[in-house]
Amino acid sequence: MSAKDYQKDYYKTLGVPKTATTAEIKKSYRELARKYHPDANKGSAEAEERFKDITEAYNVLSDEKQRKEYDEARSMFGGFRSPAGARGQAGGFGTTFDLGDLFGGSAGDGGLGDVLGGIFRRGGGTQSRMRRGADVEAETTLSFSDAIDGATVSLRLTSEAACKVCSGTGAKPPSMPKVCPDCHGTGQQSRNLGGFGLAEPCKTCKGRGMVVDDPCTECHGSGRAPSSRTVQARIPAGVADGQRIRVPGRGAPGENGGKPGDLYVRVRVKPHPVFGRTGSELTVSVPVTITELALGADIKVPTHRGPAVTIHIPPGTPNGRVFRVPGRGVRRKDGQAGALLVTVEVAVPQELNKKARSALEELRAATAGEDPREELLRRAAQELQMQEGDDP
Ligand SMILES: [Zn+2]
Ligand SMILES: [Zn+2]
Numbered sequence: 001m002s003a004k005d006y007q008k009d010y011y012k013t014l015g016v017p018k019t020a021t022t023a024e025i026k027k028s029y030r031e032l033a034r035k036y037h038p039d040a041n042k043g044s045a046e047a048e049e050r051f052k053d054i055t056e057a058y059n060v061l062s063d064e065k066q067r068k069e070y071d072e073a074r075s076m077f078g079g080f081r082s083p084a085g086a087r088g089q090a091g092g093f094g095t096t097f098d099l100g101d102l103f104g105g106s107a108g109d110g111g112l113g114d115v116l117g118g119i120f121r122r123g124g125g126t127q128s129r130m131r132r133g134a135d136v137e138a139e140t141t142l143s144f145s146d147a148i149d150g151a152t153v154s155l156r157l158t159s160e161a162a163c164k165v166c167s168g169t170g171a172k173p174p175s176m177p178k179v180c181p182d183c184h185g186t187g188q189q190s191r192n193l194g195g196f197g198l199a200e201p202c203k204t205c206k207g208r209g210m211v212v213d214d215p216c217t218e219c220h221g222s223g224r225a226p227s228s229r230t231v232q233a234r235i236p237a238g239v240a241d242g243q244r245i246r247v248p249g250r251g252a253p254g255e256n257g258g259k260p261g262d263l264y265v266r267v268r269v270k271p272h273p274v275f276g277r278t279g280s281e282l283t284v285s286v287p288v289t290i291t292e293l294a295l296g297a298d299i300k301v302p303t304h305r306g307p308a309v310t311i312h313i314p315p316g317t318p319n320g321r322v323f324r325v326p327g328r329g330v331r332r333k334d335g336q337a338g339a340l341l342v343t344v345e346v347a348v349p350q351e352l353n354k355k356a357r358s359a360l361e362e363l364r365a366a367t368a369g370e371d372p373r374e375e376l377l378r379r380a381a382q383e384l385q386m387q388e389g390d391d392p
Contacts, residue, residue, distance in 0.1 A: 015032070146235075180202060232262060311325065
């Protein structure tokens, strides 16, 4: 992305508010992409331009990191051309415009990426069309323990491959694609621009170099079809619920010697019945009695994968206090283990035996003069008085 790109209002281009979620952005983009797709507009240059704009906007806004940087730059520069000094900063992140990533990644697009790849391709003939495979998204659910230790999971992936019916040609068998009559198979047309010869993707064949008279009925001429495969992916230790793991090279295979895409695995972590986890710290909520907090006590608390440990509760401990047990959390990469955070919570007895009831009644009688709400009520009343004083 260049500094100049901050002048563009990508939200406006996609017709979404600044607060739009990624899902909303995607939905709006899909609708617009369908509408302005060059295939649906008989090669209209205006539609193609529009299409490029919405794709560019989507490319930035759909990427959390790029969107954040874009938002920040917009608020910093107010959408005007940035000073030269800001250029280095703005150019700090990649501007790679990989349509294979964008379209190939989700199954069901039916080869949109392929068609678009042709539109945007610059340079290179049809013979040596090396293409990186698409990135693929998948989801997996791990147990609490596997998330801590890391695990190897088998994932069934649906990605794009050559259509089996037409062998990827896009032409209905037994017909074959023909060399494009307009560009003679180069996929490019040159346009003279004030002395510069500018190579543009051929409009007739959309840069593919070939045209299909009779499209394959299976893939509607795209030459691509969804295909399933199973891959193994290593999920590293310490993954958190909702985290997205990148597994390089495990996406869709590349074409003509291109590198494979990446696999992105969204990890869900099943909750543990006893423990929670934040990073390398484990959490546990432990019920205590009112007397244990008031009088103090040594109580046993469970640890994950180890024997229970005893913690000391000092007299007069408030409800909800967190005790830290070092070394009983999750082992980190550096070999050190995080802490176990123990929250004490008063369990109010639902049933009382005779002795306990009379002891509590005695306690009530002994503390009859104390009203724990006295201070609270006094402050609320004071505040009310001050407000009334303000009103004329
Ligand atoms: Zn052509
Ligand atoms: Zn086909």
